[in-house]
Ligand SMILES: NC(=O)c1ccc[n+]([C@@H]2O[C@H](COP(=O)([O-])OP(=O)(O)OC[C@H]3O[C@@H](n4cnc5c(N)ncnc54)[C@H](O)[C@@H]3O)[C@@H](O)[C@H]2O)c1
């Protein structure tokens with residue numbers, strides 16, 4: 001069986017996939033779909049769990065080491081008969097009988113993934129190897145949440161999936177950028193060599209409620225600063241761009257990819273591109289017109305531009321984002337105000 005990969009090359013899958021559990025072929029009683037979500041206590045993962053749990057035919061197991069995630073993000077499911085939460089680090093092997101694996105375990109914030117770069121690359125390489133070994137052992141379909149960072153500091157703009165990227169192999173972000181690239185390589189090697197059913201999402205900047213308030217990412221920083229009346233810290237030059245996808249759109253895209261027939265990689269993101277200065281102006285206008293903006297130093301290897309070409313997501317998944325940045329920011333403001341205990345100022 002041959003299918004086309006993102007680079008347009010035919011690649012032959014030499015082996016048929018390992019047989020899924022006989023449970024999937026039950027005639028009289030259709031057993032629940034058993035879904036493992038690694039990193040499910042995190043920002044995107046916990047919203048994914050919420051969506052998956054809405055389907056009564058799904059059982060969800062979350063494994064997480066709580067490096068950046070929190071049990072608080074899953075508190076409404078703890079004790080639910082179709083939900084299990086396991087404290088586990090994916091760099092250690094795991095044996096659970098499942099039908100689907102959403103592999104999200106990896107710190108996403110640059111501050112956190114740069115905190116322990118060796119651990120970050122172990123999580124991306126050994127963690128993904130362990131999850132692929134599990135998928136092979138139990139006959140599960142596995143989805144990897146890769147990232148727009150695989151394009152590095154892109155020379156092609158907007159970025160299509162066929163673009164091979166412009167990545168520094170030895171920089172301070174390489175643990176994440178190269179870690180995710182190796183993870184994608186491992187996914188395709190297990191697909192070609194063992195027939196594993198894989199799905200690869202290249203996620204672009206995602207924001208929404210439950211983001212770690214102090215995780216250092218730009219949207220969470222600006223909103224927390226605006227609410228606390230602190231200057232918005234635009235990292236120089238301020239003209240660099242990102243494209244921001246609201247978390248509910250992201251979750252919808254991930255589920256469509258998992259349950260569709262395409263391996264990917266497929267870009268999932270919102271093509272609405274903003275400079276950091278424009279983002280600051282939007283936050284100022286929507287949340288706190290009095291707040292000041294200050295230019296601060298940036299970190300090495302910060303990509304200068306990023307915007308997804310989402311043609312494949314539209315054509316192959318029937319997906320496109322629905323929520324614009326100006327619609328999504330107020331939802332995040334409400335969440336942060338509630339968590340910080342800072343009510344909106346009454347304008348009399
Ligand atoms: N949020 C974004 O803008 C974005 C963009 C691109 C890709 N992604 C990817 O999406 C996934 C989720 O990102 P997020 O924004 O929810 O980040 P997050 O940091 O909130 O979630 C990551 C989760 O993984 C857990 N984790 C980290 N290392 C682990 C390990 N070794 N073993 C077990 N659990 C571990 C963390 O505790 C956390 O709960 C990540 O793979 C990230 O690379 C996110």
Ligand SMILES: O=c1ccn([C@@H]2O[C@H](COP(=O)(O)OP(=O)(O)O[C@H]3OC[C@@H](O)[C@H](O)[C@H]3O)[C@@H](O)[C@H]2O)c(=O)[nH]1
Pocket residue numbers: 107108109110147148149203204205206216217218219221222233234235236240242276298299302303
């Ligand atoms: O306070 C801040 C923080 C960040 N920034 C700038 O905002 C831009 C975005 O930075 P962030 O730290 O939010 O995130 P990045 O775009 O670097 O990575 C993000 O997108 C790709 C994902 O894979 C990563 O997981 C996610 O963190 C950068 O240009 C950064 O310099 C600010 O201007 N001010």
